[in-house]
Each structure stands twice: as C-alpha cells, then as structure tokens.
Amino acid sequence: MAQQEWLYGLHSIAAVLENEPERILDIMVAKGRDDERMNDVVKLARRQGIAVQFVQRKTLDDKSNGEQHQGILARAKPARVLDESDLDKILAQQDTPFLLVLDGVTDPHNLGACLRNADAAGVHAVIVPKDNSASITPVVRKVAVGAAETVPLIQITNLARTLKQLQQAGIWVVGTAGEAEQLIYDCKLIGPMALVMGAEGKGMRRLTRETCDELVKLPMAGMVSSLNVGVATGICLFEIVRQRR
Template sequence: MAQHEWLYGLHAMESVLSREPERIVEIFVLKGRDDERLNRIIHQARQSGISIQFCQRRVLDDKVQGEQHQGVVARAKPGKQFDEKDLQQLLETQPQGFYLVLDGVTDPHNLGACLRSADAAGVTALIVPKDKSANLTPTARKVACGAAETIPLIQVTNLARSLRTMQESGIWIVGTAGEAEQLLYDCKLTGPMAIVMGAEGKGMRRLTRETCDELVKLPMAGSVSSLNVSVATGICLFEVVRQRQVQ
C-alpha cells in the first residue's frame, strides 16, 4: 500500500478534515488566494495541528499533474480499504440495505460521480470488482465532492460470488442492460436491493448479468443509444428513492 496519497479540491478537503483529520500529513495552499471556503479549510487545519505551506500555482499543478485542485492540495495517509468482510458485516447489520454495484467502470470521473449520486440517494455501500475497475484515486475523490469519505467503496475479488452472497442475505439484485425487456419504471424497487450498472460501452459481464434476479432498461426516445454510466446511475438510484417514499 502506498505510504501517502494526494487529495485535492475544496469539497474533498472539507470532508476529510471534518471526518478524518488525522489522515492529513500536510496541506499546500495557493499563495495569495483569499477565498472564504479556503480560509475555512486553513482554519480547520490549523486547529487540527496540520502543517500548511503556501505555494505558487505551478507547485500545486505539479503535485496533481495538472488536475483542477481549486487552490488546495494535501498529502494524506491512505484511507481505509473495504473488502468482502466489510460487505458481510453490512449484510448482517443492515438487512434493509440499498447497494450500488459497478461492474467494470474504469473512469475515475464516473466513479466519483456515482459516489456522489450514491451518497445523495442514501446508498449503504458501493461495490466494485478489484480488477478492471476504477480505484478511489484523487480524481475520483474530487469529483465525489466529499462522498468518498461517507460511502464505503467495497472491492471484491469475485463479483458474481459476492452478488450471490448478497442474494442469500435477502438482497434483490437488479441489473441494467440495454437488451432487457422491462423498463426501470415498471420494476418494483422497494425492498432490500442492489442496483448493478455495467461498464462504459460494454455493459455488465456475462456472469454478472446471469447472477441478477431481474434486468431493466431505461427508455431511450432519442437517437443516442445509451447514457453516460454516472447519469444512468443517478436516474436508477433516484427511482428507488422515489418508490420508497411513496410506499
């Protein structure tokens, strides 16, 4: 495991400072910038005894390889990594859980956006396979706008096996697939469940698809054949939210 990782972006920094300030080793701030949110971060860091260095923009750009850092970068200890044991614990302690599963989503921007939607929709945890999937990179954390610190990202060795474990615990597995006959809006989404989204362009893998209890699709009226996975994820998650509220 890496000894440290780079975090950047105002939302991500505020979230880590409020929840896990002990992870932050030092913070680098853009020199001369007078911004209310940035000043709040500086104040919070000082209260936590964290070292702060004021730098020129080029120094910050170099640390994050040109990504949009919003004037603040931190060197931090790696966050907790979740695996099958953590999933099993959640299944035992939260029998009415609501899960999001991403099968092979490799773009960290999409992972971050899905984390943000998952947090807003009240998802219990986000589950991804260890291989051929985006990790919780600094980019994913920044796009997640703080959700990376609130939603457990559980990496599993065998996704189909983990889905079967979830089914044995009473979780209904709903997969999204363009070839499905049933529309999302015609599916009952009110019990303990997991929504499974496929990879960008390729969709779910065969074993994942075969493990699902039910397959659904979004109605597509235009000439575009599919939506970005993070957009489709948001639509699916909030249909679950809507149905649960009108029960």
C-alpha cells in the first residue's frame, strides 16, 4: 500500500480535516487564492497544527495529474480500507439498515457521485467488490464533495456471498435491471434494504442478478436506453427514502 496520497478539492480536504485530521501531513495552496472558502480551510488546518505552504499554481497542476484541484492539495496518509468486519459492526448498530451495493462500477467519477447520493439519502454503507470496482481515490473524494469521509465504503471479497448473508440477516435485496418487469415506483421499498446498482452498459453480473430478491427498473420514455449510474442511483435511493418516510 502507498505510504501517502494526494488529496485535492476544497470539500474533500475540509472533510478529512474535520473527520480524520491525523491523516493530513501538510497542505499546499495556490498563491493568490484568497477567498473566504479557502481561508476557512487554511484556518482549520492551522488549528489542527498542520503546516500550510503557499506555492505556484503550476506546482499543484503537476502533482494533481490534470485534475481540477481548486487551488489546494493535501499530502495525506492513506485511509484504512473497510471490509466485511466493518460491515458487521455497521449492521449491528442499525435497526433498519439501508445499504447501497455497486456491482462493477469502475469509473471513479461515478463512484464519487454514488457516494454523494448515498450521503444525501442517509445510506448507512456502500458495498463494492474488491475486484472490478473503483475504490477511494483523490478523484472519488473530490467528486463526492466530502461524502467519501462520511459514508463507509465497504470492500468485500465475494459479492454474491455477502448478498446472501444480508438476506439471512433479514435485509431485502433489490436489484435494478433493464429487463425487470416491474417499475421501482410499483414496489414496496420499506424496512431493511440493500439497493443493488450495476455497471453502465453491462448492468449487474449474472450471479448478482440471480441472488437479488427482487428486480426493478426505471421507466425510460425516450430513445436513451439507460441513465448514467450516478443519476439512476440518486433516483432509486430517493424513491426508497420517499417510501420509508
């Protein structure tokens, strides 16, 4: 595992400073960036005893590999990877678990968007397979605008096995698939629940689809056959939120 990583973006760095300040080693800010949002982050870092260095913007451009850094970079220790044992602890703390499962979502921008949606919807954890899936990266953190620090991302070895264990724990597993016969709006989506979203284009893998208790779909009225997975995830999560309220 890498001994350090670069974080960028105001929201993601502020979230780490607030939730895991011990991870931040130091911070670089672009010279000339002098506004309230940046100043708040700099003050927060200094209160935590973290060194802040002001550098030329090109230095940030070079270290961020072309990503939009918003004038700030942080050198940080890698976050701990959460696994099955962490999922067990989360489930033990919830009377009505609400989980999001992503099967084969490999684009970090899509994972970041899904984490942001999960945070807004009150999801207790996002579950992804260790293989064939995006993991937490600086890109994911930036797109998630702080949600990567508040929503646990659980990496598991065998997705089908984990789904079966969730079912044994009384959690209803609902998968989304274009070939499903029923619309999500016609299903009862209350109680302990795990929503499974597949990758764009391919959808869920066969074994994942067969393990689900129920398959649902979104109505598609136009020529486009599917939505971006981040958009579709937001719509599905908030239909569950609506019903649970």
